[in-house]
Amino acid sequence: MPHASIVVPAFNAAATLSDTLTSLSSQTYRDFEIIVVDDGSTDTTATIARRHAHSDPRIKLVQQINRGLAGARNTGIAHSLGAVVGFCDADDLWLPEKLATHVAHLDGAPDVGISYSGSNMIDVKGKPIGHAQRPRLRNVTSAHVFKRNPIGNGSAPVIRRAALQALAWCPATETRRDWVFDETFRQSEDIECWLRLCVSTDWIIEGVPGLLTEYRVNDNGLSANTTAQLASWERMVEKLRPFDPVFFDEHTPAAKAYQLRYLARRAISGGDGETANTFLTSAFGSSTAPLREEPLRTLTTWVAAKLTYRFGTAPLRIVRNLLLSTKSA
Amino acid sequence: MTYLPTITHLIDDTTPGGVTRVLEHIRTCKIMAKTAIHNVVAVPKNSALPAVQGDIIVSHRTINWRILPGLIAFRARHSITPLIHVEHSYTAGFTSLNVENKPRFFTLLRTAYALFDNVIAVSTAQGRWMEQRNLVSKETLAIIPSVVDLTSFEHLPAPTGTPRVIGAIGRLHAQKGFDVLIAAFKEMRGSDLRLKVFGTGPEEDALKAAAKNDSRIQFCGHAETPELAMSQVDLVAMPSRWEAFGLVALEANAAGRPLVCADRDGLRDSAGSSATFVAGHATAAWRDALTAAVSHEPVFAHRHPIAAVETFAQSWENLISGHLFKSAPSALTLQN
Numbered sequence: 001m002p003h004a005s006i007v008v009p010a011f012n013a014a015a016t017l018s019d020t021l022t023s024l025s026s027q028t029y030r031d032f033e034i035i036v037v038d039d040g041s042t043d044t045t046a047t048i049a050r051r052h053a054h055s056d057p058r059i060k061l062v063q064q065i066n067r068g069l070a071g072a073r074n075t076g077i078a079h080s081l082g083a084v085v086g087f088c089d090a091d092d093l094w095l096p097e098k099l100a101t102h103v104a105h106l107d108g109a110p111d112v113g114i115s116y117s118g119s120n121m122i123d124v125k126g127k128p129i130g131h132a133q134r135p136r137l138r139n140v141t142s143a144h145v146f147k148r149n150p151i152g153n154g155s156a157p158v159i160r161r162a163a164l165q166a167l168a169w170c171p172a173t174e175t176r177r178d179w180v181f182d183e184t185f186r187q188s189e190d191i192e193c194w195l196r197l198c199v200s201t202d203w204i205i206e207g208v209p210g211l212l213t214e215y216r217v218n219d220n221g222l223s224a225n226t227t228a229q230l231a232s233w234e235r236m237v238e239k240l241r242p243f244d245p246v247f248f249d250e251h252t253p254a255a256k257a258y259q260l261r262y263l264a265r266r267a268i269s270g271g272d273g274e275t276a277n278t279f280l281t282s283a284f285g286s287s288t289a290p291l292r293e294e295p296l297r298t299l300t301t302w303v304a305a306k307l308t309y310r311f312g313t314a315p316l317r318i319v320r321n322l323l324l325s326t327k328s329a
Numbered sequence: 330m331t332y333l334p335t336i337t338h339l340i341d342d343t344t345p346g347g348v349t350r351v352l353e354h355i356r357t358c359k360i361m362a363k364t365a366i367h368n369v370v371a372v373p374k375n376s377a378l379p380a381v382q383g384d385i386i387v388s389h390r391t392i393n394w395r396i397l398p399g400l401i402a403f404r405a406r407h408s409i410t411p412l413i414h415v416e417h418s419y420t421a422g423f424t425s426l427n428v429e430n431k432p433r434f435f436t437l438l439r440t441a442y443a444l445f446d447n448v449i450a451v452s453t454a455q456g457r458w459m460e461q462r463n464l465v466s467k468e469t470l471a472i473i474p475s476v477v478d479l480t481s482f483e484h485l486p487a488p489t490g491t492p493r494v495i496g497a498i499g500r501l502h503a504q505k506g507f508d509v510l511i512a513a514f515k516e517m518r519g520s521d522l523r524l525k526v527f528g529t530g531p532e533e534d535a536l537k538a539a540a541k542n543d544s545r546i547q548f549c550g551h552a553e554t555p556e557l558a559m560s561q562v563d564l565v566a567m568p569s570r571w572e573a574f575g576l577v578a579l580e581a582n583a584a585g586r587p588l589v590c591a592d593r594d595g596l597r598d599s600a601g602s603s604a605t606f607v608a609g610h611a612t613a614a615w616r617d618a619l620t621a622a623v624s625h626e627p628v629f630a631h632r633h634p635i636a637a638v639e640t641f642a643q644s645w646e647n648l649i650s651g652h653l654f655k656s657a658p659s660a661l662t663l664q665n
Contacts, residue, residue: 079485111435111462141429162461166421169608170618200609202424202462204431242509242610243570244426 002033004099006086007076009069013090014043021052029100034059037076040066070181070189077164078177080202085159091216093153098212102158105208113163113203116156117212124218131322136159139209142198142247150207153188153215166201187232188194199243205260226275233259254289261290273309280305334653335366337383341374341390346500347576348389348417353565360642367647368587385652387413392441404444411652414445420594421458422571439562440463451475451574452595471648474598475574480582481556488563492623494523497563498577501530506568506610510548511539513615525549527558559584564622567596568610574598587627589618
């Protein structure tokens, strides 16, 4: 039985899956299995997974009718055997030492349920875009998770099986297997899961240094679904509030402000200055916490929103190119 | 005449509730009195402990950083007396909702528990949590599920027909999760349904405000006896956010009342296999579980066997004799 499992949810991921699987097969830690969950793809996702399974027998393919990201991850968990389970979306990459680092971390810290790391962001072609997620790594409280989601993205965490078991439940409508991620969410399914871990179990969430994931940002349609995203974030709060009403009363305004700031940044990336401005105005209406706690980032977002509103995507492109050229210099 | 060892139990929480009732049971249980004299001594909260007599001393106090120095001094003064701690407060559920700095909290518990010869978990779930968090060594940990005398509950007539009156029994504190229950009940249809809330506590006003527009919800205050509360309900709901053991579940079983309870901590043990377990505290999940529970007659007439009281006494006797005779095994032979 492998010590680790890596679950790869894949939906129409033919363009990127091969790179993802190559990065996983190249892990320096060797004792693992990879479970690719083909979530009802209509492209060659399954063929690519089979081809990789041929050269790396640790790769297994599971196919299902489309159930969404949460449903694919749950199926992957149900098929996995490892004592620790990592997740890597089919368009992201793991650096070779990622699994080894998390396995060592979890071995040495028995109270830690989720181990994560920072991520470098890459574009469609796999090139770094000059941004990274460098989250807080230690002394992570429930409030941090709610406000800043240090885990960052769905390809960052490696989770102890006991913690997954503590999260699992079987809804009345489900006949096949347990849920760990809530499949009624098509967005905010990550944060819903991490925050539920915080308010319903005593597992610790802790990060390790290094940018061990390459997280792909896709420029298309970044701002298109931001309103739906806000709605699902609010539904997540509504769902988890009864676990600890006092906690949510205290932290929801600040967390919402951060969420709105995040959505504003996405709108800016998508060139939608107007939406970005609206989100920022609501953010400051909800709480001034982002301004007090992270003044630089918040002000940058504010300036970028104003510039995008007036001049479109040009200012952002200039700044990005400038950033990239100074980094490569 | 046989020599009976004296067991001194220390408590610092004498408010009505589970701990007090379990201690009262220990003090008055006739089976336990056959093999030891159990004394209960109330000690002040959060201050140094007096020197105490007893062949074995059992602490039922709540551990925190403030009492730790006093606990160390107490250990020093009773260096050869077996000391036992019974953990009535802390669980995984408690930790998730009340502890911001978890590593610090686990260190507190590991440090405090290390001062005792035995640490007793009051439910299997709590014991497993202590093991998983490595709070106590395997040899030191003992699991003795709490118990009270249930005879009077067993004598209550069982409810008939489909359950109409849902009961919430306990302190009106966020721990008990009655806010979840009220929100769920308000979404349930049925003009003949009732929700009776027994107890007082800090959340009383908030709960009454939440229940305001639903005349089917009644606040009955603190019931004179727990049996009186139980006799007035057909079904018991326990949406607790954490619960080291959950005596009300035991009582509901003894009284033949079906149970709908949170899938948390000690309730997994005390509620028994016939209970309906609800994952999480979402209003919809509770509404659906309760609606299902009141839509048919309870299929079981399972009453908790009285053996629980005997098992409890036996576990304590084993623990006591293990300590008092371990240095002189011949004593055991002599008694036999």
